[in-house]
Amino acid sequence: MSLSVRLTHRFPGFVLDTAFEAPDGVTALFGKSGSGKTTVVNAVAGLLNPDAGAVTVNGRTLLDTENRLNVPTPKRRVGYVFQDARLFPHMNVARNLGYGRWWGGPPDQAEMTRVTQMLGIDHLLHRAPLTLSGGETQRVAIGRALLARPDVLLLDEPLAALDATRKAEILPYLERLRSDAKLPILYVSHAVAEVARLATTVIVLEDGKVVRTGAATDVLSDPATVSKLGVREAGAVLQARVLHHHDDGLSELQTSAGRLFLPRVQVEIGTTLRVRIPAQDVILSRARPKGLSALNILPGTVTSLRQGDGPGVLVQLASGTDQVLARVTRRSAQALDLVEGAACFAVVKTVSVARADIGSDHAADQRGDV
Amino acid sequence: MSLSVRLTHRFPGFVLDTAFEAPDGVTALFGKSGSGKTTVVNAVAGLLNPDAGAVTVNGRTLLDTENRLNVPTPKRRVGYVFQDARLFPHMNVARNLGYGRWWGGPPDQAEMTRVTQMLGIDHLLHRAPLTLSGGETQRVAIGRALLARPDVLLLDEPLAALDATRKAEILPYLERLRSDAKLPILYVSHAVAEVARLATTVIVLEDGKVVRTGAATDVLSDPATVSKLGVREAGAVLQARVLHHHDDGLSELQTSAGRLFLPRVQVEIGTTLRVRIPAQDVILSRARPKGLSALNILPGTVTSLRQGDGPGVLVQLASGTDQVLARVTRRSAQALDLVEGAACFAVVKTVSVARADIGSDHAADQRGDV
Amino acid sequence: RVTVFAASSLTSVLTEIAEDFEARTGHDVTLSVAGSATLARQILSGAPADIFLSANPDWMDAVSAEIVPGTRNDLLGNQLVLIAPARAEPVTLTAAALGDRLRNGPLAMALVDAVPAGTYGKAALRHLGLWEPLAAQVAQTDNVRAALALVALGEAPLGIVYATDALVEPRVRVLATFDPASHPPIRYPVAALTDRSVSRAFLAHLAAARAVFKQHGFEVLP
Amino acid sequence: MTPLEWEVVSLSLKVSLWATALSLPFGILVALMLARGQFPGKQLLNGIVHLPLILPPVVTGYLLLLTFGRRTPVGAWLEETFGLVLAFRWTGAALAAAIMAFPLMVRAIRLAIEAVDPRIEDAAATLGASRLMVFATITLPLTLPGIIAGAILGFAKAMGEFGATITFVSNIPGETQTLPSAIYTALQVPGGEASVLRLVILSIILAMGALLVSEWLARRVGRRMRGS
Amino acid sequence: MTPLEWEVVSLSLKVSLWATALSLPFGILVALMLARGQFPGKQLLNGIVHLPLILPPVVTGYLLLLTFGRRTPVGAWLEETFGLVLAFRWTGAALAAAIMAFPLMVRAIRLAIEAVDPRIEDAAATLGASRLMVFATITLPLTLPGIIAGAILGFAKAMGEFGATITFVSNIPGETQTLPSAIYTALQVPGGEASVLRLVILSIILAMGALLVSEWLARRVGRRMRGS
Numbered sequence A, B: 001m002s003l004s005v006r007l008t009h010r011f012p013g014f015v016l017d018t019a020f021e022a023p024d025g026v027t028a029l030f031g032k033s034g035s036g037k038t039t040v041v042n043a044v045a046g047l048l049n050p051d052a053g054a055v056t057v058n059g060r061t062l063l064d065t066e067n068r069l070n071v072p073t074p075k076r077r078v079g080y081v082f083q084d085a086r087l088f089p090h091m092n093v094a095r096n097l098g099y100g101r102w103w104g105g106p107p108d109q110a111e112m113t114r115v116t117q118m119l120g121i122d123h124l125l126h127r128a129p130l131t132l133s134g135g136e137t138q139r140v141a142i143g144r145a146l147l148a149r150p151d152v153l154l155l156d157e158p159l160a161a162l163d164a165t166r167k168a169e170i171l172p173y174l175e176r177l178r179s180d181a182k183l184p185i186l187y188v189s190h191a192v193a194e195v196a197r198l199a200t201t202v203i204v205l206e207d208g209k210v211v212r213t214g215a216a217t218d219v220l221s222d223p224a225t226v227s228k229l230g231v232r233e234a235g236a237v238l239q240a241r242v243l244h245h246h247d248d249g250l251s252e253l254q255t256s257a258g259r260l261f262l263p264r265v266q267v268e269i270g271t272t273l274r275v276r277i278p279a280q281d282v283i284l285s286r287a288r289p290k291g292l293s294a295l296n297i298l299p300g301t302v303t304s305l306r307q308g309d310g311p312g313v314l315v316q317l318a319s320g321t322d323q324v325l326a327r328v329t330r331r332s333a334q335a336l337d338l339v340e341g342a343a344c345f346a347v348v349k350t351v352s353v354a355r356a357d358i359g360s361d362h363a364a365d366q367r368g369d370v
Numbered sequence C: 001r002v003t004v005f006a007a008s009s010l011t012s013v014l015t016e017i018a019e020d021f022e023a024r025t026g027h028d029v030t031l032s033v034a035g036s037a038t039l040a041r042q043i044l045s046g047a048p049a050d051i052f053l054s055a056n057p058d059w060m061d062a063v064s065a066e067i068v069p070g071t072r073n074d075l076l077g078n079q080l081v082l083i084a085p086a087r088a089e090p091v092t093l094t095a096a097a098l099g100d101r102l103r104n105g106p107l108a109m110a111l112v113d114a115v116p117a118g119t120y121g122k123a124a125l126r127h128l129g130l131w132e133p134l135a136a137q138v139a140q141t142d143n144v145r146a147a148l149a150l151v152a153l154g155e156a157p158l159g160i161v162y163a164t165d166a167l168v169e170p171r172v173r174v175l176a177t178f179d180p181a182s183h184p185p186i187r188y189p190v191a192a193l194t195d196r197s198v199s200r201a202f203l204a205h206l207a208a209a210r211a212v213f214k215q216h217g218f219e220v221l222p
Numbered sequence D, E: 001m002t003p004l005e006w007e008v009v010s011l012s013l014k015v016s017l018w019a020t021a022l023s024l025p026f027g028i029l030v031a032l033m034l035a036r037g038q039f040p041g042k043q044l045l046n047g048i049v050h051l052p053l054i055l056p057p058v059v060t061g062y063l064l065l066l067t068f069g070r071r072t073p074v075g076a077w078l079e080e081t082f083g084l085v086l087a088f089r090w091t092g093a094a095l096a097a098a099i100m101a102f103p104l105m106v107r108a109i110r111l112a113i114e115a116v117d118p119r120i121e122d123a124a125a126t127l128g129a130s131r132l133m134v135f136a137t138i139t140l141p142l143t144l145p146g147i148i149a150g151a152i153l154g155f156a157k158a159m160g161e162f163g164a165t166i167t168f169v170s171n172i173p174g175e176t177q178t179l180p181s182a183i184y185t186a187l188q189v190p191g192g193e194a195s196v197l198r199l200v201i202l203s204i205i206l207a208m209g210a211l212l213v214s215e216w217l218a219r220r221v222g223r224r225m226r227g228s
């Protein structure tokens, strides 16, 4: 078990009562504002002493209130990116970045350069934190946590203040950290795309309670979770193996349901990836459509239809051994006569499979598939 | 002119040199982290004294360095939601919310209730700011600015810390403010969906300079802007007039290009709306496709093709008097033989036109179309 | 009610006399004690004092413009003594013997250029040819009581104070009394500052309280 | 407590409380000017405020006597205009204590004002608060811990002030004889150690009480900020 | 300056500087304990620290004499063990000045420590810094303005200290005669005003210089934080 958390804590007017076990990799903490995400992360970092509970990271017990065990924060070796960046105001950016180094081994100049360039903060090294912009501050905070070479990363909405371009630069780095350094990561985010790309496990919190927990592939393609995530965020995650990189910038992948064409992914042929297909980006057709710009057409069978509050219907297809989710209107569902067991085709635009939704599959890495 | 800004200011290593004029309504400030957005907003609020420049809001000159005019901040009547919330730590939430009231007229209990309920902070009124979660803090900051009944709203990434559901509750409120209260709004955001929904005018900043400025409809459907926005964010904005509300939860709208079916919009029949269609959600077809779950099929003619860095091509269609953007792969573009002047059909899923991308058209309101 | 400004070295004796005066006449006596310099300056600034008792004629001279003509007279005299902690051996008044004694600590005196007991002491030592050899070992205190305390605590092996002070401190013994001729005469002048009957009554009472002053070791001047 | 001791104690309390209460507004004002102001002579003001700390108390007392004595123009003017006599009155003792305590008070408050985040004040300004309003509703409340610290320092100093007080207003029982003066007087009496001890213990008890109250107040203020 | 004045001035500076320098570490420690510690007797410690402020200086000096005099166990032990004699030495004057300045120092530093945002310290702890490291690298530097303020208050107080010093170590020219003692001496002589004035002006110049240096230091520290 990479991460095991059991916590009860009471604030006036709010009760946290959670327990979850997460395997190696990225565990996403998901939930509305005020649902208790930061509270959980603080307890893992040792900044909050919960009324009762136990926390184990990679087999190391950090907290066990029953046995009166409570490893102090500095000994927990967490790399925490706070929701409010909390830079040290009296140190310049370089000294902020170097602060955690002393117990992470000797300073590694190459790593420093790599991280600051990736975060686009290499020109800010001599600046005082108070003069940084919001996004710059958050990026320095990320760098500071990464450079401390922690045993576990706690990321509390690390990318909220950043633009899409910058996010797209930071996410692959986190992904590599997860895979190369085998660093367990607890990741708080509102953005399903980020979560889907990174997370092995998803925990959904509501009012301090865990309402759903499981493998990212399952949770994110479960229509029952959709209401927790918001309509736009539903989508299925498929496992796909890279077959070929084409000259025109596309990569061809094999899923259990059929071939997929994606924008070039920078991984070796044979790698297994996790590809997220948002339900709203899928068009259904009873006949195999022709002459469309969309390259990906996956055959499948309707396994369930779920009517939401609005005009939409969430259709779950069995496609090979995987599942595909599609959101269509009630009107379309009727026009196409979609019922359980009906055979149909899912049309997915190549480019609508966003790069951010492709992640290397961590479980597969572990099985030695790579 | 609702908002006219001309600023030059020099920080060590950063030069702001911007000038823009924005008509009534929401002006979106767009740009990467560190591009100078907050600096501009601070200058409008009077918190930064620029080296030189002038700021006029609704015909009232707030700053004119040449004429040594500089209205002090409290007299500027701005409602500023800061990137870092800046709640008053010694006042509870209720007192924070009430702080701006004294020059906004007598306290309006109904408005207070409306705003706190909309923001979901009515149960927090007696809490100390330090005990709030990140998102709660940001919501209180929004409420504080709104309740001050300002002459102009300055919103610096107000929704960054919030989940999709909560955003979907706050955006319509801001929209109504813009339309009902005719409040000019300067809105900083990284999220194009938010911007497209609200903004009349878009200003794109890069390294302290304005690189693009214009009506939201134009800027967001201009392929040249795409690189500034990030690939996923490109999309066209159409004007559409509500024709009918159907029983199955759909609304039918008339655009210059044809009919559109959207999830029910809560406006009166006859209202003109702004509908954003993200380029990546559009599928192209040379023949009119049949048997698809997608309800919206707009005919058009290719006016330009623009090859990006990756495998994608951005196709601009003239469709009626409007424009539609589509991102397709090079492979598809070749397969479909898409060239300038080619006639084709744009397929848009009903539900892919997100609710957040529908906004009431402010310019139309002003023309008295409603 | 009569307000008496008195040098602080007179505190205890005046308290006793004032109580007696109150008992006899029914007038309240307000006794404000501080250093003579402080009191004199206050009188010059218009302090509401009726009587001034100075520990030194100079400060009485300084306020001469304020006093009621004809009321000034030298009320008391005192003697200067060399003291040591109670168990100390006698010592001869030679530079060598004193210097020997002072190897373990200083000679405690009041400020030799400012406080009367100090200036008298300095004059006496100089007269005896002892000032030059001993000057470096003199620890000066801001009032004579502090010098007495230093000797009483054993911190200073020797001290020069008034005979009146030594009398009431059991932890010290008098080793020698300085010849009155060796220093300017020690005088406590008194004067009325207001021409009220109660002021005069108090002056008269002071003059009549010879026994009390004597009991406290003062010399009462005719 | 004997009636005499009681008189001394109540006078000391009266003097110290008035000294603290009256100098606090000025202390806040001067601290604000020093923390935030930009004006010529700022360093001069800073120096003047520190003077009572630097000079031996006797000198301060003497300067007060030279300034506010009954025969000085200022003293005469105060008496004529407000009927306020300072010299040799408890009011003068309060003035002396206030002036001696002033630098301590100003430093503590100034330090607290400098610790207030100007961004919070900016936020208040955008909400329409004038500079005065910002000060009253934001800066001042956030400075409260410093003001409490300043007040208690001032009060303690006022309770212990001796040199300036005795020089300025003498040592008149019932009018200007505060606890320190009484202790001084007792020290002049052979064998007065016992009464000195009693008075010292009284001083300590009073000051400890004030200290506890101030700590309790400061904790309350702090707790309110960190959430009920 | 006459040679005598020069002697007095340099001695005063020596005493005040040592007093400030030696008490600063203790001041920081005690301020930290009072600001952050939770231990029985905390209020007692708080009270003891304030004592020199509350008591008349003479009493403090007398208590010092009773504690550190050569005939006392503590004094004897210090002399035997470290060869350190306090009574009638400038070292004793420094001790007296340090003790009188201590409450001022502690208050200023404590106030600054209490203003440090504990969330920043938490961040340092997550980065592996032990409590001591957090204190040395985060709390202490952020407290620097308060430490500077405490040091200058302490120095100013040490420059002006008279009552406790003269009671404890007397006035020995060249050894313990500080500026305030010299000023007091001059004040006791009729007509001594002229030399008082000279000495007072010397005091003021020295203290003003120290004040300016401290203000400059504090500004530098502040500027560094707000960005070069």
Ligand SMILES: Nc1ncnc2c1ncn2[C@@H]1O[C@H](COP(=O)(O)OP(=O)(O)OP(=O)(O)O)[C@@H](O)[C@H]1O
Residues within 6 Å of the ligand: A011, A012, A014, A031, A032, A033, A034, A035, A036, A037, A038, A039, A040, A083, B130, B131, B132, B133, B134, B135, B136, B161, D227
């Ligand atoms: N010290 C406290 N006292 C009282 N309530 C608190 C305290 N700290 C947190 N809470 C409450 O606990 C709940 C959970 O807070 P938490 O910070 O964990 O939320 P979150 O899930 O991180 O939300 P967000 O996404 O807005 O940051 C919130 O309702 C918050 O108001």
Ligand SMILES: Nc1ncnc2c1ncn2[C@@H]1O[C@H](COP(=O)(O)OP(=O)(O)OP(=O)(O)O)[C@@H](O)[C@H]1O
Residues within 6 Å of the ligand: A130, A131, A132, A133, A134, A135, A136, A161, B011, B012, B014, B031, B032, B033, B034, B035, B036, B037, B038, B039, B040, B083, E227
């Ligand atoms: N006081 C200052 N001194 C030096 N540089 C500064 C100062 N304030 C801001 N800058 C720089 O000016 C640039 C613009 O800052 P600004 O805060 O306006 O960015 P922004 O567009 O709001 O970015 P973000 O999206 O990250 O908040 C940044 O590069 C920032 O580092």
Ligand SMILES: [Mg+2]
Residues within 6 Å of the ligand: A037, A038, A039, A083, A156, B133, B134, B135
């Ligand atoms: Mg949170």
Ligand SMILES: [Mg+2]
Residues within 6 Å of the ligand: A133, A134, A135, B037, B038, B039, B083, B156
């Ligand atoms: Mg910004």
